[in-house]
Amino acid sequence: MGIKESSGKGITNWRILALIAVAAILGRALISLDKEVTLWESIGSGMFLIILGWFIFGSLYSLSKRETDWIISNKVAQGLAITISTLNIYVLVYYAMRWYRLMTITEVYVPRDYLLRDVRFAALVLAYCGILWAMGYLKKMHDNYMLVTEEMPEMRKVSTAESMFRILTDERTVIVIIGLVFLWRAIISFDKQILLWESMSSGMALFILGWVLFGYVSSLAVRTTRPSVAKIYQGIAFALFAVNFYVLVYYGMRWYRIIYMAASEEALVPLDFVFRDIRYFVLAIFFCTSIVLSKYLERASEECEYLIKKGEKEYKE
Numbered sequence: 001m002g003i004k005e006s007s008g009k010g011i012t013n014w015r016i017l018a019l020i021a022v023a024a025i026l027g028r029a030l031i032s033l034d035k036e037v038t039l040w041e042s043i044g045s046g047m048f049l050i051i052l053g054w055f056i057f058g059s060l061y062s063l064s065k066r067e068t069d070w071i072i073s074n075k076v077a078q079g080l081a082i083t084i085s086t087l088n089i090y091v092l093v094y095y096a097m098r099w100y101r102l103m104t105i106t107e108v109y110v111p112r113d114y115l116l117r118d119v120r121f122a123a124l125v126l127a128y129c130g131i132l133w134a135m136g137y138l139k140k141m142h143d144n145y146m147l148v149t150e151e152m153p154e155m156r157k158v159s160t161a162e163s164m165f166r167i168l169t170d171e172r173t174v175i176v177i178i179g180l181v182f183l184w185r186a187i188i189s190f191d192k193q194i195l196l197w198e199s200m201s202s203g204m205a206l207f208i209l210g211w212v213l214f215g216y217v218s219s220l221a222v223r224t225t226r227p228s229v230a231k232i233y234q235g236i237a238f239a240l241f242a243v244n245f246y247v248l249v250y251y252g253m254r255w256y257r258i259i260y261m262a263a264s265e266e267a268l269v270p271l272d273f274v275f276r277d278i279r280y281f282v283l284a285i286f287f288c289t290s291i292v293l294s295k296y297l298e299r300a301s302e303e304c305e306y307l308i309k310k311g312e313k314e315y316k317e
Contacts, residue, residue: 012136017129024048024125025118032114039102045121046095052128053088056135057081063139069146070307072300077138079293080236084131086286087243091124093279097272113253120249127242134235137228145307166295174288181205181284185277192273196258202280203251209287210244213294220297226304233297240290247283 011017031041060081064074167173188198214237221233 012132012139014133017133021125021129025122028118028121032118035114037102037114037117039099042095042098042102046091046098049091049121049124049128050088050095052125053084053091056128056131057084057088060084060135063135063142066142068142070141070303071147072296072303073138073142075296076232076293076300077135077142079289079296080131080135080138083286083289083293084128086282086289087124087127090279090282090286093275093282097275116249116253120246123242123246123249127239127246130235130237130239130242132235134232134239137231137235141228141232141304141307145309147303147307166298168291170295171292174291177291178285178288182281185280189273189277194258194273194276196255199251199254199258203247203254206247206251206280206283206287207244209284209291210240210247213287213290214240214244216294217297220294220301224301224304226307229300229304233301236293236297243286 064077217237221230224230
C-alpha cells in the first residue's frame with residue numbers, strides 16, 4: 001500500500017474525522033471569543049473548507065475512474081464528486097463575498113451574528129466529514145467486492161410512492177427543476193433586490209427538497225442488507241442533514257436582515273443580488289445532483305445483495 005493510499009484510508013477513519021471536526025470547530029470557537037471574526041480569521045476558515053472540499057472532490061473523481069467489478073460504485077463516486085463540487089463552488093462564492101465585505105467594512109450584523117456564523121461553519125465541516133466517512137466505505141466496496149451476475153433477479157413490485165420518486169430522480173425531471181430555479185431567480189431579481197416573500201419562497205423550496213432527500217437516503221440506509229453499504233448511505237444522509245441545517249440557519253439570518261436591516265443592506269457588495277442568485281442556483285444544483293445520485297444509490301441498494309468479496313469462490317445467500 002502506497003503513502004497516498006495509506007493517507008487516503010487514514011483520513012476516512014471515523015476517529016480521524018472526529019478529530020478534524022472537533023479541531024476545526026474548537027478553532028472557530030476560539031477566534032470568536034471576542035465576538036467578531038476578522039478578515040484573516042475568515043480567510044483561515046474559508047481556506048480550510050476550500051482545501052478540504054476540493055481534496056474530497058479529487059479523491060472521489062479519482063475513485064470513479066478506477067476499474068472495479070461493481071460498476072455502480074463508479075457511478076456513485078462520480079455522482080458524489082459532482083455533488084461535492086457544487087457545494088465547493090457555493091463555498092467559494094460565499095467567502096469571496098464575505099472577504100469583500102470585511103475588507104470594505106460593509107458587513108451588516110444580526111444579533112449574535114458571530115455565533116450563528118460559527119454554527120454555519122460547523123455545519124459545513126460536518127457535511128464534508130460525512131462525505132469523507134461515506135467515501136471510505138465506498139472505496140472499500142469499490143475495491144474489494146464484485147457483482148456475481150450482470151442480470152439482476154426480478155425485483156419486488158415498487159409502491160406508488162417509490163414510482164413517483166423514480167420519476168423525480170430522472171435526469172429530465174432534474175433538468176426541468178434546474179430550469180425553473182434559474183427562471184424563478186431571474187424573475188425575482190429583475191428589480192435588483194429580493195423581497196421578504198421572494199426570499200421565503202426560495203428558502204422553503206430548498207427546505208422541502210433537502211429534507212425529502214435526507215428522508216429518502218436515510219430510508220435506503222435502513223433497507224439495505226449489507227452493513228458497509230448502509231454506512232455509505234448514513235454518511236451521505238448525515239452530510240445532507242448538515243447542509244439542510246446550514247440552509248435553515250442561513251435563511252433565518254437572511255430573513256432577519258430583510259425585516260429589520262433592509263435599508264443598511266442596499267449598499268453592500270456590488271451586484272450583491274447577482275452573487276446571491278449564483279449561490280442559490282449552485283445550492284439548488286447541489287440538491288438536484290443529489291437527486292440523480294439517489295437513483296444510483298437505489299440501484300446499489302438492490303445490487304448489494306448479490307455481491308461477493310473478491311477471492312470468494314461462490315456467492316452465499
